[in-house]
Amino acid sequence: MGFRVNTNTLAMSAQRALGNSKQDKERALSRLSSGERIYEAAQDPSGLAISEKMKSQIRSMGQAERNSQEAITMFQVGEGALGTIHDISSRLRELALQSATDTMGDGERLMVEREFQSLKQEIGRITASTDFNGRKLLDGNGQMYEMQVGINNTHYEKIDYNMANILRKADMFGAASTSVITKEDAQNSIAVVANMIDEISKSRSEIGGITNRMQSAIQSVMISRENLSAANSKIRDADYAQETAASVRAGLLMDSGISSLATINASPSTVLRLVG
DSSP states (O other): OOOOSSOOHHHHHHHHHHHHHHHHHHHHHHHHHHSBSOSSGGGOHHHHHHHHHHHHHHHHHHHHHHHHHHHHHHHHHHHHHHHHHHHHHHHHHHHHHHHTSTTSOHHHHHHHHHHHHHHHHHHHHHHHHOEETTEESSSSSOOEEEEEOSSSSSGGGEEEEEGGGTOOOTTTTTTTTOOOSSHHHHHHHHHHHHHHHHHHHHHHHHHHHHHHHHHHHHHHHHHHHHHHHHHHHHHHBOOHHHHHHHHHHHHHHHHHHHHHHHHHHHGGGGHHHHHO
């Protein structure tokens, strides 16, 4: 075997091995510092494409969840107003019963009538003023609401609800013209107000049903987001145990490569002995 100085193939081989170890070390350190296995597209092109798609879906699911939460808040605003109307309606029925008996005089009925009509006006004010983000909830017009609870533009990703199911009549369920100024009027008002209370109870039940449905939609989105995040983590996130071991291994190979390269670079000096 001859001795050649111009081309040190052993040194070139050692340099290549040392460069590979250096790349492995840098790659492991980058993953450990960023927490991501794929910190640039060159690391895993197909994995990056899949991961980015998953990240977009995960963020969209977060917004869908917020949409559902806002819808629940809207229904709670309507239900709170109906709860107040419920209490007022109970008082209306109480006043109607009070005025329906012959033990009441005309003067007393007049005072009861004033409270009765004042409470009706308050119901009208509540139904006209209750809104959410500028949209009336209880005015009886029955706006259709379309709530985006999923991440795709399909029928199954939305929940439609007609607000007319909450308050079907703008005339307070037929009680707009009621009065307790006379015994007969008061007796007629008893049945009307009783029916009004039943209708309000049904409206609140409607709200409870749609609220529970929105809660179910939230749970479904949360479970999907959780599972998708776990899948994305397996593709994108760094395994610290694995990367730490890779970093240590690459470091040892680098130390060994540097030592070997130093020895190989020194070997041509033996040629001087032949020359001498």
